[in-house]
Amino acid sequence: MATIYEVAALAGVSPATVSRVFNGLTVSEEKQRLVRDAAASLGFTPNKTARRLRKQSSEIIALLIPDIENPFYTALARGVEDRAQESDFSVVLCNTDDNPAKELRYLQIAASEQMAGVILSPASDEVDLGAIVSLGRPVVAVDRTTPYPVDAVKIDNRAAGVAATTALFDAGYRRIACIAGPAGIETTEDRFLGWRQVVTARGTGVHEGYLRHANFRVDGGFAAMAALLALETPPDAVVTTNNLMAIGALQALIQAGISPEKFGIAAVGELPFMTLPPETVVQVRLPARHLGRTAATMLLDRINGDTQPLRTVVLRADVSPPMPPGKASL
Amino acid sequence: MATIYEVAALAGVSPATVSRVFNGLTVSEEKQRLVRDAAASLGFTPNKTARRLRKQSSEIIALLIPDIENPFYTALARGVEDRAQESDFSVVLCNTDDNPAKELRYLQIAASEQMAGVILSPASDEVDLGAIVSLGRPVVAVDRTTPYPVDAVKIDNRAAGVAATTALFDAGYRRIACIAGPAGIETTEDRFLGWRQVVTARGTGVHEGYLRHANFRVDGGFAAMAALLALETPPDAVVTTNNLMAIGALQALIQAGISPEKFGIAAVGELPFMTLPPETVVQVRLPARHLGRTAATMLLDRINGDTQPLRTVVLRADVSPPMPPGKASL
DNA sequence: GAAGTCCAAGAAATCGATTTCGTCAAGAGT
DNA sequence: ACTCTTGACGAAATCGATTTCTTGGACTTC
Numbered sequence: 001m002a003t004i005y006e007v008a009a010l011a012g013v014s015p016a017t018v019s020r021v022f023n024g025l026t027v028s029e030e031k032q033r034l035v036r037d038a039a040a041s042l043g044f045t046p047n048k049t050a051r052r053l054r055k056q057s058s059e060i061i062a063l064l065i066p067d068i069e070n071p072f073y074t075a076l077a078r079g080v081e082d083r084a085q086e087s088d089f090s091v092v093l094c095n096t097d098d099n100p101a102k103e104l105r106y107l108q109i110a111a112s113e114q115m116a117g118v119i120l121s122p123a124s125d126e127v128d129l130g131a132i133v134s135l136g137r138p139v140v141a142v143d144r145t146t147p148y149p150v151d152a153v154k155i156d157n158r159a160a161g162v163a164a165t166t167a168l169f170d171a172g173y174r175r176i177a178c179i180a181g182p183a184g185i186e187t188t189e190d191r192f193l194g195w196r197q198v199v200t201a202r203g204t205g206v207h208e209g210y211l212r213h214a215n216f217r218v219d220g221g222f223a224a225m226a227a228l229l230a231l232e233t234p235p236d237a238v239v240t241t242n243n244l245m246a247i248g249a250l251q252a253l254i255q256a257g258i259s260p261e262k263f264g265i266a267a268v269g270e271l272p273f274m275t276l277p278p279e280t281v282v283q284v285r286l287p288a289r290h291l292g293r294t295a296a297t298m299l300l301d302r303i304n305g306d307t308q309p310l311r312t313v314v315l316r317a318d319v320s321p322p323m324p325p326g327k328a329s330l
Numbered sequence: 331m332a333t334i335y336e337v338a339a340l341a342g343v344s345p346a347t348v349s350r351v352f353n354g355l356t357v358s359e360e361k362q363r364l365v366r367d368a369a370a371s372l373g374f375t376p377n378k379t380a381r382r383l384r385k386q387s388s389e390i391i392a393l394l395i396p397d398i399e400n401p402f403y404t405a406l407a408r409g410v411e412d413r414a415q416e417s418d419f420s421v422v423l424c425n426t427d428d429n430p431a432k433e434l435r436y437l438q439i440a441a442s443e444q445m446a447g448v449i450l451s452p453a454s455d456e457v458d459l460g461a462i463v464s465l466g467r468p469v470v471a472v473d474r475t476t477p478y479p480v481d482a483v484k485i486d487n488r489a490a491g492v493a494a495t496t497a498l499f500d501a502g503y504r505r506i507a508c509i510a511g512p513a514g515i516e517t518t519e520d521r522f523l524g525w526r527q528v529v530t531a532r533g534t535g536v537h538e539g540y541l542r543h544a545n546f547r548v549d550g551g552f553a554a555m556a557a558l559l560a561l562e563t564p565p566d567a568v569v570t571t572n573n574l575m576a577i578g579a580l581q582a583l584i585q586a587g588i589s590p591e592k593f594g595i596a597a598v599g600e601l602p603f604m605t606l607p608p609e610t611v612v613q614v615r616l617p618a619r620h621l622g623r624t625a626a627t628m629l630l631d632r633i634n635g636d637t638q639p640l641r642t643v644v645l646r647a648d649v650s651p652p653m654p655p656g657k658a659s660l
Numbered sequence: 661g662a663a664g665t666c667c668a669a670g671a672a673a674t675c676g677a678t679t680t681c682g683t684c685a686a687g688a689g690t
Numbered sequence: 691a692c693t694c695t696t697g698a699c700g701a702a703a704t705c706g707a708t709t710t711c712t713t714g715g716a717c718t719t720c
Binding site: 001043045046047048049050052053058068069071074075077078081090092093094095108109111112113114135218244247250251254260271272273274275276277 | 331375376377378379380382383388398399401404405407408411420422423425438439441442443444461465548574577580581584590601602603604605606607
């Protein structure tokens with residue numbers, strides 16, 4: 001790898017001039033040409049590490065997500081990546097597994113790697129953003145928020161929960177259960193509140209045992225659904241507060257020999273790779289990619305010195321018409 | 331962020347000694363304690379950028395995959411990540427979209443960021459690994475291989491294609507079509523050859539129009555299946571050479587009003603988030619995570635100076651019994 | 661024509677670690 | 691008692707860029 005010194009020597013100028021050429025500072029036409037030719041013939045690429053050490057910052061943004069195997073988050077990541085590319089930033093994807101220890105480790109890496117900023121979906125309320133924030137690096141919370149004063153992009157989860165539940169009601173179901181995520185995670189909390197609001201308002205009340213907490217994954221939804229079906233008065237419909245748990249619930253129905261078409265299912269979130277008729281499941285589509293893009297835009301604004309007061313952008317999700325089959329599902 | 335100099339000053343030693351303490355070199359008990367105390371009280375974390383500039387290498391490995399929204403690759407990424415973490419390496423995930431230009435860009439970043447090595451699933455045969463390789467950075471090809479002399483981990487794709495097709499045959503299907511990926515990608519090529527081998531050997535021959543090429547995604551599978559169904563003598567079964575195309579094929583069947591249970595479907599790869607009875611689709615399960623883990627192990631060996639001759643590890647996939655429902659699907 | 665302004669461009673400092681080199685003292689060997 | 695190792699550790703060089711600081715010449719301006 002050629003250095004700036006070799007380029008300078010070959011072009012017959014000083015290293016400073018080479019640097020100036022590559023940073024678009026004032027250099028005479030003449031020398032610019034010399035430098036560019038020399039650089040080209042040596043295949044010179046500026047060493048990012050040296051540049052970063054000097055500039056104390058890089059063009060990399062860290063994206064911390066809780067579950068890389070959940071298509072919702074990969075779609076979100078795509079949104080971030082798309083926006084980042086437009087500004088010549090790279091994205092480093094970090095999988096926290098909803099584990100505060102892994103999360104902390106990645107935050108430290110982000111700090112010690114001089115990354116330009118962080119977008120994260122906090123694994124817990126106790127994230128310690130102190131280190132990053134005190135370094136002056138911007139942070140944007142996405143999907144989930146944090147007690148720290150940082151920008152945020154989220155979804156109107158309560159409304160999403162309401163929409164999912166209402167759709168089931170309107171379809172005639174009356175014994176609507178809810179499979180919620182782990183207690184303490186605000187997204188699922190709000191969606192669950194949406195469910196409760198509807199079942200309460202519509203007068204069916206909350207049946208005993210119709211609220212289940214589960215982990216956010218397929219197996220959690222499966223177990224919760226199995227438990228619901230084992231009740232003496234099982235529900236006739238269920239709302240799940242995320243996408244993967246709905247998959248698990250569907251699998252449980254099938255294993256129990258119940259056709260998913262005869263049971264009301266609504267999910268907050270889009271079911272990835274669905275191979276059931278679209279009308280089988282009510283899906284409240286979340287604008288995952290847009291969420292990511294918005295977060296990236298806000299972060300880049302901050303990186304570029306935007307100092308406006310903290311913002312929280314709330315995106316609204318609707319029960320959208322089913323997507324035509326054959327289209328990429330997210 | 332505190333520097334090594336401040337720590338040195340506070341501890342009353344030289345910066346060199348601080349460095350030695352943090353790198354486990356010989357330092358007296360006494361001074362070690364002084365340094366550690368000083369570091370702790372200042373909240374010192376070594377600046378990775380400075381370290382990297384000096385050492386000319388980092389503890390980061392780049393992982394280039396063609397499609398981050400395909401669960402096969404995210405599972406692979408998990409395998410890489412798991413192994414990397416064990417050796418205190420971080421993984422940077424790069425999504426090439428099967429686009430040689432994006433691939434090249436990420437390879438340049440890997441080089442100019444002094445990353446320790448690269449694991450990639452090449453987007454095309456023409457990847458230019460020259461820059462990385464000449465820097466002495468190890469490279470491991472995963473899933474797909476390259477003409478460059480680098481280590482590789484792959485799957486016995488031909489056998490996988492044979493297994494998928496044979497299963498359909500054994501189930502009584504005789505008009506077996508094949509939805510293959512884009513021409514020129516070796517994985518799909520080999521799987522398709524497996525299919526051809528079986529339909530030829532078993533005497534049914536290759537019906538006209540029963541071979542379709544499609545892109546590797548859901549919409550590709552959907553379109554190909556729709557085309558197959560429109561033939562005057564449609565097939566009674568189909569083999570898809572990857573997972574997502576099978577999803578698309580299933581969606582096409584459903585839209586055409588054909589129950590997936592009455593049609594033979596086999597896929598090379600595991601269908602993510604399946605909500606159909608497991609016996610509906612023959613799945614040749616690919617050890618994605620293991621693939622990633624193996625690749626990471628090989629790469630780390632090389633990073634640690636392993637100089638044995640080039641290796642190509644071939645993993646075998648089998649038609650495994652369906653996974654019990656409710657288990658995480660990948 | 662003298663003084664002031666501007667600008668291209670080189671010399672040298674700087675970012676924060678690691679590493680070579682050299683020094684000094686304590687312990688080993690004869 | 692005197693050389694020879696050996697080991698801890700400080701001083702200074704180094705990695706490769708960016709960014710002052712300076713300088714010398716061209717250009718204005720009165």
